[in-house]
Amino acid sequence: MANPEPAAPLLIKRYASRRLYNTETSDYVTLEDIAGFIRDGREVKIVDLKTGDDLTRQYLLQIIAEHESRGESVLPVDVLTDLVRSYTTQAQSVVPQFLAASFEMLREGQSKMMERMTEMSNPMSRMPGFDQLQRQQQAFLKAMMGGWGSGTSGPEAETQTDSKAPPPADGDMEEIRRQLAALQKRISKL
Template identity: 40%
Template sequence: MADKKAGAGETVVIKKYANRRLYNTATSAYVTLEDLAKMVREGTEFVVFDAKTNDDLTRQILTQIIFEEESRGEALLPVQFLRQLIGFYGGQMQGVLPSYLEMSLDSFSRQQEQMRGQFSKAFGAAPGAGILDEAVKRNMALFTDAMKMWPGFNALTPGGPAPGAAPETRAAPAPDPLAEMRRQMDEMRSQLDKLSKGG
């Protein structure tokens, strides 16, 4: 059902009906959340619209896919990360956080691709699973550390000040939050580069 892709560069339109059924207009067939998850993994771009109101439901459907994956035991998001994420809703950093997360995950994905390429050259077509697993764990640890460097995340980490609590000494606010974010991203890229070189 979800196997047939639209032409290169085309975005598939999915219609959601009142009975909660999802209809792929490119394949003229009904699809499930699992089919949509497969499309995401294959790199097929799609948008979801309400069939009656034409409202864009893409974000809701993607969130629902994550919920389904998490609830079936494919847990990827740490509990502490979810708590921190919820804490940002309605906060001052809500506008900046999406772009920061997008840059972080994009950098992480590029790093993983580089590592796979290096493993393929060193060990043949299929790298040792244990080595790759260890590398993924180290990358996730670096990603977590990088997230802690971001002032907003640090405030919600265990041992950090509770939200709303007055710190003993308050540091002067950074003059340019975007410049600080870029600096932190550069530090994270530097750490990931060292990791990919075996350092």
């Protein structure tokens, strides 16, 4: 499966008055609006209307400076000091690649951590036959709640109202009990 093509950057034009104009929504935006677009995962490109110069870097640095000055510090002083040094030394050629690689590793790490947390939140979902068991449990709950009417709430009530199927026959209930017992044995072996 091919990766979807990334969306074109949101084009922001800076007028001579220094106002920033969102070309997609045809309205003026602030630096905080632009920071919000970026936090939402959108790429942004800011250009000077008259000259066509790309001002994106300048405005991104301004957004960072404003957040740092408000006490929302993300960059420790030693990192900022090293950045300033990198502009005056031979390290200038290495620092951009290092920073890009570091942030890529951070993004990948966050992504993997979210995947693991999702897996850990329901470890049984990886067990073979889990979907079938879940359907059977819903049928069992539906059968057990069948006589209780509309006073139920939560997932049981949803499964009860999902279909108007008759409650399972005694043979079906016995099969559900047998499969539930087999599942309990499997779980106890884990």
